[in-house]
Amino acid sequence: MGMRNILPVFTVVMVIFALWYAFAIVLNKNWAEDKATRGGYELSFSELVADTWSQKKPRLPTPDQVAGEIWQSTGVAAAKKWRRTAGDPLFARISEVLNDKRSLIRHAWLTLSATMLGFVFGTGLGILLAVGIVHNRAMDNSVMPWVITSQTIPILALAPMIIVVLNAVGISGLVPKAIISAYLSFFPVVVGMVKGLRSPEAMQLDQMRTWFASKSQIFWKLRLPSSVPYLFTSLKIGVAASLVGAIVGELTISQEGGLGARMLQGNYYGTTLTIWAALILAAALAAVLVSSVGLVERITKKRMGFVQ
Amino acid sequence: MARNDPDSNRAPAETVISASNLSLTFETNDGPVHALKDVDLTINRGEFVSFIGPSGCGKTTFLRVLADLEQPTGGSVSVNGMTPREARMKRAYGFVFQAAGLYPWRTIAGNIKLPLEIMGLSKSEQNERVQKVLELVHLDGFGKKFPWQLSGGMQQRASIARALGFDADILLMDEPFGALDEIVRDHLNEQLLELWAKTNKTIGFVTHSIPEAVYLSTKIVVMSPRPGRVREVIESSLPRERPLDIRESAEFLAIAHRVREGLRGGHDDG
Numbered sequence: 001m002g003m004r005n006i007l008p009v010f011t012v013v014m015v016i017f018a019l020w021y022a023f024a025i026v027l028n029k030n031w032a033e034d035k036a037t038r039g040g041y042e043l044s045f046s047e048l049v050a051d052t053w054s055q056k057k058p059r060l061p062t063p064d065q066v067a068g069e070i071w072q073s074t075g076v077a078a079a080k081k082w083r084r085t086a087g088d089p090l091f092a093r094i095s096e097v098l099n100d101k102r103s104l105i106r107h108a109w110l111t112l113s114a115t116m117l118g119f120v121f122g123t124g125l126g127i128l129l130a131v132g133i134v135h136n137r138a139m140d141n142s143v144m145p146w147v148i149t150s151q152t153i154p155i156l157a158l159a160p161m162i163i164v165v166l167n168a169v170g171i172s173g174l175v176p177k178a179i180i181s182a183y184l185s186f187f188p189v190v191v192g193m194v195k196g197l198r199s200p201e202a203m204q205l206d207q208m209r210t211w212f213a214s215k216s217q218i219f220w221k222l223r224l225p226s227s228v229p230y231l232f233t234s235l236k237i238g239v240a241a242s243l244v245g246a247i248v249g250e251l252t253i254s255q256e257g258g259l260g261a262r263m264l265q266g267n268y269y270g271t272t273l274t275i276w277a278a279l280i281l282a283a284a285l286a287a288v289l290v291s292s293v294g295l296v297e298r299i300t301k302k303r304m305g306f307v308q
Numbered sequence: 309m310a311r312n313d314p315d316s317n318r319a320p321a322e323t324v325i326s327a328s329n330l331s332l333t334f335e336t337n338d339g340p341v342h343a344l345k346d347v348d349l350t351i352n353r354g355e356f357v358s359f360i361g362p363s364g365c366g367k368t369t370f371l372r373v374l375a376d377l378e379q380p381t382g383g384s385v386s387v388n389g390m391t392p393r394e395a396r397m398k399r400a401y402g403f404v405f406q407a408a409g410l411y412p413w414r415t416i417a418g419n420i421k422l423p424l425e426i427m428g429l430s431k432s433e434q435n436e437r438v439q440k441v442l443e444l445v446h447l448d449g450f451g452k453k454f455p456w457q458l459s460g461g462m463q464q465r466a467s468i469a470r471a472l473g474f475d476a477d478i479l480l481m482d483e484p485f486g487a488l489d490e491i492v493r494d495h496l497n498e499q500l501l502e503l504w505a506k507t508n509k510t511i512g513f514v515t516h517s518i519p520e521a522v523y524l525s526t527k528i529v530v531m532s533p534r535p536g537r538v539r540e541v542i543e544s545s546l547p548r549e550r551p552l553d554i555r556e557s558a559e560f561l562a563i564a565h566r567v568r569e570g571l572r573g574g575h576d577d578g
Contacts, residue, residue: 203405206377210403211423211474212396221422225413304413305454 020063027059028052061273069277070104077103101257108281110258114174114246115289118181119239125182126189126238127231133190134197134223135215144194151187155180155245159252173256177249184245185238192234196227228304232297239289247282259285324478324510325351325374329383332369342535343369346383349529349538353477356504356511358521359529360567366536367514367529371480374512375403387478399427401478402471406486408463410455410470417442417451420470427474441469444503461492465499472507480512485520494552497523501550518571522546522564523555530570540570 025048032051036043043051053062061069081100085093099106129147132139159180166176200222208218250260259278266274332344344366351357359367372378373385376392387395395401410419417438424434442448445465455463464484471479485493497520504511515521521528522544530540544563546554554560 201409203407203409207403207405207409208426209377210375210396210401211426212399213426217426221426222411225411228413305415305456306412 017063020060021053024058024060024062025049025052028055031055031059057270058272061276065273066276066280069273070281073102073104073277078105104259104262104277104281107257107259107262107278108285110256111243111246111250111260111282112285114177114181114249114258115239115242115285117174117178118245119185119242121178121182122185122238122242123189123235126186126234127193129186129190130193130197131219133194135219147187147190150183155184155248156251158183159248163249163252177246177253177258180249180252181242181245184241184248188234188237188241189231192230192237193227196230197223199226199230225304228300229306232293232300236290236293236297239293240286243282243286243289321352323350324353324355325349325385325387325512327370327373327383327385330370330373330380330385331382332366332373332378332380333382344373344380345535345537347536347538349541351510351512351527353510354508355527356501356513356525357527357529358513358515358525359531360515360518360521361531361536361539361571362533364533364536365531366533367531368482369536370531371482371512371514375401375480395478399423399474400476401480402474402476404464404468404471404479404481404484406483408455408460408467410463410466412455414455415451416447416453416455416458416466419455419466420451420473423470423474429474437473437475441472444472444506445469446499459492461488461496464488464496468500468503472503477509478512479509482514483516484513486516493517493520498552500524505548518564518567519555522560522567523550528563528567530567532571532573539573540566542566542570 029048029052032043032048032055035051052058054065055061058065077100078097081097081103082093085096088096097103097105098109129139129143133143134140162180162183163176166172166179197219204222205218208222213221246258247260247263250256250258251264254261254264259282262278263275266272266276266278327347327349330344330347330349331342334341334343343364347366347370349370359370361367369378373380374387374392374395376396385392388398388400390398390400410416411422414422420438420441421434424437429437438451439448442451445468447462447465447469450458450462450466455466458466468481468484485496488496501524513521513524526544526548528542528544529538530542531537532539542563546559546563
């Protein structure tokens with residue numbers, strides 16, 4: 001990002017924060033006034049503001065409260081566990097810290113694992129389907145409508161059924177969540193890969209014909225490399241969809257933890273801070289995942305000689 | 309495949325490509341389109357044959373029939389004594405398209421290797437041939453560059469090198485210099501003649517340009533559209549050795565005039 005972009009971005013962020021704090025006053029005002037009425041005292045404006053920005057269960061927590069909550073449930077929690085396990089072997093201590101049930105690190109890690117596994121499943125399935133669709137007329141006509149239909153069913157309605165069915169056949173733990181995650185992420189991969197595998201021009205295919213190339217040679221030497229830019233665009237959408245899928249899965253199997261489970265928990269107990277902390281962490285996770293795919297994309301394209 | 313010795317053109321002519329009563333009709337929503345109708349043509353070994361005519365005269369279609377990229381609907385055609393399909397299976401020809409069509413993810417050497425990989429040549433033979441054809445098109449030293457690092461003219465030379473790599477004795481070229489500017493085009497025409505003299509290949513060359521056709525060819529096939537047919541076949545009396553300034557000679561201008569007349573006649577009928 002160049003220097004020219006910093007000022008506008010900074011301004012926008014500042015405006016968002018200002019609006020956020022303003023809304024916190026508006027939304028949390030009632031509770032502060034109720035307390036004042038019951039206690040029989042008057043609130044000055046500055047006292048009102050101070051109260052709305054520091055409630056324990058605010059309707060809308062302020063950014064600094066959310067940041068504080070994240071810090072408490074990651075850094076502080078990890079430090080506590082670290083001190084408590086002093087004397088244990090190093091790896092045991094690290095594993096204790098990562099598996100601390102009170103720590104958001106563990107929940108984020110669970111969500112990340114389900115996301116990654118789902119992303120791998122979804123990408124694999126998406127590529128396989130795309131290869132089939134491009135090479136087989138029957139699949140082209142029959143599979144694509146189902147692929148599109150699959151995405152019109154609300155995943156929230158489908159998730160419990162997937163879990164129940166998989167549990168019935170003895171699959172539980174990470175895999176059911178990864179499958180829900182894959183259900184969302186395979187779609188952009190199929191669409192992008194079909195487009196990418198069909199991106200070679202008629203002239204390039206004629207050229208292959210003149211060399212009497214086989215279908216598999218055309219696939220490996222022309223179609224697949226041509227599809228790489230399309231694939232990466234899909235992967236960036238797919239990895240974000242994977243994260244959403246993993247969180248939906250965690251809302252359904254909440255006893256195993258994860259950021260989705262934390263959001264649900266926050267919902268039960270009315271602790272908006274818990275919800276917001278999990279939400280922000282999920283967003284940060286998405287940003288990291290999408291930009292990691294972007295990084296791999298840049299390196300791959302550079303290596304392949306695609307002009308930037 | 310045995311390479312012809314340089315003075316083979318003095319030996320009795322050997323037919324490489326022959327078409328008789330060749331027709332190709334495309335069925336479209338607006339009715340049939342006669343891309344080729346009753347085309348009779350013979351091309352001998354070592355000839356440089358240009359196909360010229362207005363859009364829709366079937367010159368590209370004819371080349372594509374030879375390459376087995378289109379199927380004729382009537383008549384017969386043979387390439388090296390085989391059907392076009394057999395010729396394609398035996399890799400009897402190299403085809404150069406209007407666009408260079410180099411793969412951006414492969415280097416120039418990698419692009420030239422592509423057909424060689426498909427044909428299953430050994431690595432060492434691939435490298436040897438790449439080196440040879442790069443020299444032939446004056447691109448030695450550019451093997452490691454990527455296509456985008458080369459100018460349009462150089463890219464087209466690389467694509468010619470790719471078509472030469474597997475040493476087919478027929479070269480089919482579909483308006484290969486059509487997208488290039490005139491200065492680059494002149495230069496490439498000169499180099500193409502030099503390459504033809506060195507390799508003694510049989511070349512079929514589609515073009516829109518009268519000077520290009522006259523400068524390059526030993527035989528000029530003038531075609532007319534609707535239906536696409538051969539209007540005239542002009543044998544060039546120019547020597548095989550042709551410096552660029554031959555284009556100002558009276559003989560050159562006379563042949564160009566005949567081609568132009570032939571094309572005009574074609575238009576009157578259409």
